[in-house]
Amino acid sequence: MEKFSNAFSRIVAKFEKVPGPIRRWARSKALGSYVKFAGTAGIDFEDISTAQVVCHIRNVAKNQNHIKGVHAAAMALLAETATGFAVGMNLPDDKLPLLKSMKVEYKKRAVGDLKAVAALTAEQIAQVRTLEKGxxxxxxxxxxxxxxEPIQCEMIWAWIPKKRG
Known part of the structure; x- marks a missing residue:
């Protein structure tokens, strides 16, 4: 696949120069400042590329529910963040990503920290990069x-042209 560059991929690329032991932390802080709610929850980006996003949320007090597990809304935030960045890493700078639909089914009580893995197929990547909207x-x-898998999710992301002016 050809080299692709947009705002998110340029941010991620800057952190490739950061020394290994602090790269993940620094990248997560930078991306969390771009998407404030993800930053507030402390979402940690283990891996982020145009093909796949892997991120984590810790089971800590600020993210917990009344039974000391990761709160339902925080679980949904994790899935939304992973899928949103998967789209965002492939979206041209003149397009705006929008969450169109979020379906989350809670299947069982979560144990400890959570990890989300979102990936796009080559066909999906081509659509996101080339279609005016979709x-x-x-x-x-x-x-x-x-x-x-305490939750099962389906996230539908749309994109439209950014308004000019």
Whole structure:
């Protein structure tokens, strides 16, 4: 696939020069300042590329519900963040990403921290990069520390041209 550059990919590329031990932390802080709610929840970006996004949320007090697990809204935020950045890494700078639909089914109690993995197919990437406007269903898998999938999600992201002026 050809080299692609947009605002998100340029931010991510800047952190490739940061020393390994602090790269992930610094990249997560920068991306969290771009999407404030993700930053507030402390979403950690393990891996971010045009093909796949892997991120985590910790089971800490600020993210917990009344039974000391990751709050339902924080679980949805994790899935939304992973899928949104998967689209965002491929969207031309003159387009605006919009979450069109979020379906989250809570299947079982989550154990500990959570990990989300979102990926686009080559065909989806081509659509996001070339169509003036459209939408794509972005698959995401959310697992907890025990390896279970406490939630199942379907996220549909749309994009439209940014308004000029």
């Amino acid at each position: 939408d794509v269903t972005v698959p995401v898998t959310v697992t907890d520390e025990s390896g279970n």
